[in-house]
Amino acid sequence: MNYETPQFFHVMQYAAAADRDVIDMVSGNPDWEPPEAIRDGLSEYAESDASEFQYPPSDGLKPLREEIAARRNVDPARVIVTNGTGEANYLGMARALERDAGEDCVLIDPVYPYYPGKVSMLGGETQLVDAARNGTLDVESTCEAIGPETGLIVLNTPNNPTGAVYDIDSIRAVVETAADHDALVVVDEVYDHFDFAGSFKSALTLDADNVIVTSGVSKSMAITGFRVGYAIFPQDLIEPAKTRHMLVNVTTSRPAQQAVYNAYRETGPDYYAAARDRLTDRVDSFTEALDRAGAEYTTPDGAFYVLARFDGFPGTMENVKTLIDEAGVAGMPGSTFGTARNDWLRFALVTPRATEAAERLAEYFAE
Amino acid sequence: MNYETPQFFHVMQYAAAADRDVIDMVSGNPDWEPPEAIRDGLSEYAESDASEFQYPPSDGLKPLREEIAARRNVDPARVIVTNGTGEANYLGMARALERDAGEDCVLIDPVYPYYPGKVSMLGGETQLVDAARNGTLDVESTCEAIGPETGLIVLNTPNNPTGAVYDIDSIRAVVETAADHDALVVVDEVYDHFDFAGSFKSALTLDADNVIVTSGVSKSMAITGFRVGYAIFPQDLIEPAKTRHMLVNVTTSRPAQQAVYNAYRETGPDYYAAARDRLTDRVDSFTEALDRAGAEYTTPDGAFYVLARFDGFPGTMENVKTLIDEAGVAGMPGSTFGTARNDWLRFALVTPRATEAAERLAEYFAE
Known part of the structure; x- marks a missing residue:
């Protein structure tokens, strides 16, 4: 049987092995703190009766x-x-x-x-x-x-x-x-x-x-x-x-x-609202830099990704690796998300360095 | 599609709802303490960086x-x-x-x-x-x-x-x-x-x-x-x-x-050895009572179950419920383990009350 192995781990490994500083915009791992009650709940559970x-x-x-x-x-x-x-x-x-x-x-x-x-x-x-x-x-x-x-x-x-x-x-x-x-x-x-x-x-x-x-x-x-x-x-x-x-x-x-x-x-609603605010700020600064890079993109209404298309730079795995090596930004190839976005790259905004990554992209594509 | 739903939860629910004290010999949940390092490991993990x-x-x-x-x-x-x-x-x-x-x-x-x-x-x-x-x-x-x-x-x-x-x-x-x-x-x-x-x-x-x-x-x-x-x-x-x-x-x-x-x-080997010693003690007292109850059984060399057969009392779900109600001991019907042991009952020895359960069985079947 032939399953299509998701390529996320492949790109992350390539980025980790790169010979330079790379900003990870691949994984969907939030970069902020979990609710405090997660830590508290685990600590309390650790002390509970063995039957638990x-x-x-x-x-x-x-x-x-x-x-x-x-x-x-x-x-x-x-x-x-x-x-x-x-x-x-x-x-x-x-x-x-x-x-x-x-x-x-x-x-x-x-x-x-x-x-x-x-x-x-x-x-x-x-x-x-x-x-x-x-x-x-x-x-x-x-x-x-x-x-x-x-x-x-x-x-x-x-x-x-x-x-x-x-x-x-x-x-x-x-x-x-x-x-x-x-x-x-x-x-x-x-x-x-x-x-x-x-x-x-x-x-x-x-x-x-x-x-x-x-x-x-x-x-x-x-x-x-x-x-x-x-x-x-x-x-x-x-x-x-x-x-x-x-x-x-x-x-x-x-x-x-x-x-x-x-x-x-x-956990109250403030926790979730803070995460949304953090992300909309990142969307703003990231898309502003995409404008300067001359990219096409859609401003997201939800989730935490931006799809972007750069002229003459299709979203292949090869180009993703080029961006890692030459711009220090790791995204995902659009070609791993079906066929409709082969020309695009996906960037996950779950890094505190999203703005810095945007600057790197703007600079790289302005060259 | 028709899967065979395992019947463990069914028996456990019946025992929990019984109108009397029932010794649970159904589930395979060890009744002893986990290694201390399990609790320590969880507590330490609870304080680790969010990236973890x-x-x-x-x-x-x-x-x-x-x-x-x-x-x-x-x-x-x-x-x-x-x-x-x-x-x-x-x-x-x-x-x-x-x-x-x-x-x-x-x-x-x-x-x-x-x-x-x-x-x-x-x-x-x-x-x-x-x-x-x-x-x-x-x-x-x-x-x-x-x-x-x-x-x-x-x-x-x-x-x-x-x-x-x-x-x-x-x-x-x-x-x-x-x-x-x-x-x-x-x-x-x-x-x-x-x-x-x-x-x-x-x-x-x-x-x-x-x-x-x-x-x-x-x-x-x-x-x-x-x-x-x-x-x-x-x-x-x-x-x-x-x-x-x-x-x-x-x-x-x-x-x-x-x-x-x-x-x-x-965790050193002593932890595992203590669990084995505890179980062999239970095997001894449980099988000794089975002898008094006139049951057929095999002394286990490993794991933590005993299969027993009582004359004229086949291992049906109905008889398991009878034992719960009348003897206060919950086992598993042999009939849930294929067809070869329809006449048998399985008792899990992972309860500190294994000896007490054996006494109850000896008394019930001696009547």
Whole structure:
């Protein structure tokens, strides 16, 4: 079987081995502090009774599931705590494909490369549909691509890599067309806390019985290494997903679950607002430098990436390596995000050196 | 798709809801303290730099992988740190079945129920081969069951539920027969530290290119909820398993990895020896009471379970519930471990009340 291995680690290794100072704009690791309650929760957990170190329920600690359910306004029975949003997406996509209701999977291009990787691993067939030029959902062409052989559509909003925040009417149209063809829609909302324009609305508000919503705290709480995510299934679809979760992972790591539960309880909205403010400042200074470099780009409404296109410098792996060696800035090749953005490069703004990186790019491309 | 849902949680819920004191001999959760270095490692980690809270390498923290590799005397490149031994088994079994080298999977009966559940989820066909009456491997009938359609054999030593420790010559014979038919052998050694007779020898010592060994610290360090396990693949087989691991889980939880690394470094052999001594004491008192109850049983050489058979009281779910209600002892029905031990019950000795439970059983069956 041939999976498409995501290339993130490859670029990071190249950057780490470079013979000069390189600003890492590759990984999606937040560079700011997690909520204090993460540290406190872990320390307290370390002192708890040994019985607390044993298996939690397979679908997650009950108070954590209830907290997530309350925040997302769903029945706790619909929630599975997963090993990050990555596992949540795997469970949702597997659920769609195991129904024998069609093996075609509609993904939006540019595409987060783990999605086609998972489709291939699960025996599905990827069909890429171009996003609109500004990175939002092209409703017409997306709905046109959905047919009797379609089993799954995956949406991601706020979007990695385009920074688009899909409007809820566009999502509704896709969900209804999917329902007409007995297809499930997985909506990955892991960047839900990074919505600069305040326009994000969760697909859960559609209350549709063919929608699986995934998310997690890797980005919102700046703890990508803890692996705490969740999937919210329609009630009628969840049981086989719980069984798959049990058969693959048994359950997920309890210290991390406990720390996240504590952080949910103790962390106010200021924490998330500060992260958004930090990012919008970086977006401003980065795009200002892109202007000076003569680049094309779309200002993101959410998530924490900027796609940029430099004339005569397509987004190949080779050019990414050139930028690492000659400008000291590591981005991701657009060509790893499907086919629609081959000419583009993705820069992650989760570094305190985003402005410095922008200066380096402006200088390099002005030469 | 129809997976066989493991019944552990069902019995535990029934016992928890019972209207009387019930001694839990269902779950495989050690009831003793983890190494002190687990708590210390977590506390120290809680204070580390925020960058330490981000993604570790997909296949695990490098020092942890190296520590595991050194302990198992293999190249670190052959090790993947997994979300418990459960994920390790999933990766090994998936690796065997994705090769199109046969979809028949030979499992030894009695069988840990997650194995046939995973086989079914992965699209394979389970073929059960009876263990010998004393729970060890029946080499002749196992090898006879391996043919051109066989893609996978799963062995578990020390064995859950029989307590048998397979001798290495038996394993070698199965591995060689498997190799003749291009089948892989997954050997689950999660109970490797619970080897009372000192006769355990790892399948890694065979140095065979069709053997995948899985294990973890859930049992040995008494932290089933942390989810730290590992799979050791032959070099030629590991890359697609790493990709699958990445596509399913991205990586596993870092706080737990860090705590386990610390515990590997700081914990001496006395810790493991004390756990073995505690268990052999329990085996003695429990089997002594089984004698008084007139039960048939095999004294385990390893792991921490006893299979027992009481005349006229087969190991059905109904009888398990009767024992919970009438004797105050919760075991597992033999019928959940394949078909070979339908008449038997499994009792986990990981409770400080094992002796008390034995008295209750002796009294109940003496009536």
